[in-house]
Amino acid sequence: MNIQSIPAIKGLLIDLDGTMYQGTRPVEGADQLIRFLKSSNIAYRFVTNNSSATPEDVAARLNGMGIPAEPQDVCTSGQAAAVYIAERQPGASVFVIGMKGLRQALLDSGLQLTDERPDYVVQGIDRQFTYDLLARAVRHIREGAPYILTNPDLLVPSTDGLVPGAGSISAMLRAASGTEPIVIGKPSSILMDYALKQIGLSAQDTWVVGDNLATDIAAGKASGCGTMLVLTGLTTRDNYDGYARAAGCEPDRIYETLDALTEEIAAMLELNKTV
Incomplete structure (x- = not known):
């Protein structure tokens, strides 16, 4: 070497x-x-x-495997997405497709979660994703809300093998809205x-x-x-x-x-x- x-x-x-x-x-x-x-x-x-987990969740998982970790050691795409928005529009309202980690990161950055007339649409992985969420997100994007994607991963590992990730949900939003997202994650x-x-x-x-x-x-x-x-x-x-x-x-x-x-x-x- x-x-x-x-x-x-x-x-x-x-x-x-x-x-x-x-x-x-x-x-x-x-x-x-x-x-x-x-x-x-x-x-x-x-x-x-991964935007679905909080830093506390990630640190607990690492510690459970014997890898030393504190929540402050962790940077998630959800946190980065929240800060990206908050730096551009403090207190902005956000329509979110995502799980606990993303929602908590948005709230921690002083952003407001809303279902109507949001300033931004933010999307990550969502294991409870529905057609109704898709339809509402597309409507907001087509009405002018910037579209933020936490990460473009099409597939992610699970205990049952590879399953659709945030990028797979994004493929539907992009096709229906005609809008390319601002990608936050790697x-x-x-x-x-x-x-x-x-x-x-x-x-x-x-x-x-x-x-x-x-x-x-x-x-x-x-x-x-x-x-x-x-x-x-x-x-x-x-x-x-x-x-x-x-x-x-x-x-x-x-x-x-x-x-x-x-x-x-x-x-x-x-x-x-x-x-």
């Missing part, structure tokens, strides 16, 4: 599914990585496209920029860690961060070339395991001590 080619790492933005865990199982080395970052005073955030840079503000670092000092070229790595590139692909989830050596072509981007570094990533960061820190 050529650690001299790695600029100083002050912070990491870390993906969750496929990077920290797979389903209900932690990825090997996930707990050691987080403990190492803590002991080395390297700032980090868990960055997830591969958009908006979620990453939100996380960078939370971590208090510049993109030049921060690296994105993830297992998905089309979301994690593409978002890191879009935000100007360094990118580290771990072959712990979606991407493997066997499928790498196809995914790289489809994503239109490649990572700055590739690691077989989280342990290898931890070892390289540790070596980089030791090298900096001697410079």
Whole structure:
């Protein structure tokens, strides 16, 4: 490994599914990585496209797998969507298609939830989605409400395998309204920029860690961060070339395991001590 080619790492933005865990199982080395970052005073955030869960929910899930986490360590697409709106129109009214995590994030940012004449339509994954919600959202968008999409994931993992995600619901809204949404989550840079503000670092000092070229790595590139692909989830050596072509981007570094990533960061820190 050529650690001299790695600029100083002050912070990491870390993906969750496929990077920290797979389903209900932690990825090997996930707990050691987080403990190492803590002991080395390297700032980090868990960055997830999942808008259905609150930061408290995410932290509880991680802790349940033995991965240390606090709610303030978590950045969700729901939080980023709420802040995006609140910065542009404080106290705006919002028609929401989404679950607890998204609704709570909107309220926490001082936004008002409404069914009639909203300033914005915000949509994430919604497991109670109905035709009536679709019809009302389309009407509001066609009447001029900007359409905000938490994340474009067409499929998401569940205990029953892959199921439709926020992007699948969005396909209906886009087709019926004739409007393209403002996308908040990966591969958009908006979620990453939100996380960078939370971590208090510049993109030049921060690296994105993830297992998905089309979301994690593409978002890191879009935000100007360094990118580290771990072959712990979606991407493997066997499928790498196809995914790289489809994503239109490649990572700055590739690691077989989280342990290898931890070892390289540790070596980089030791090298900096001697410079």
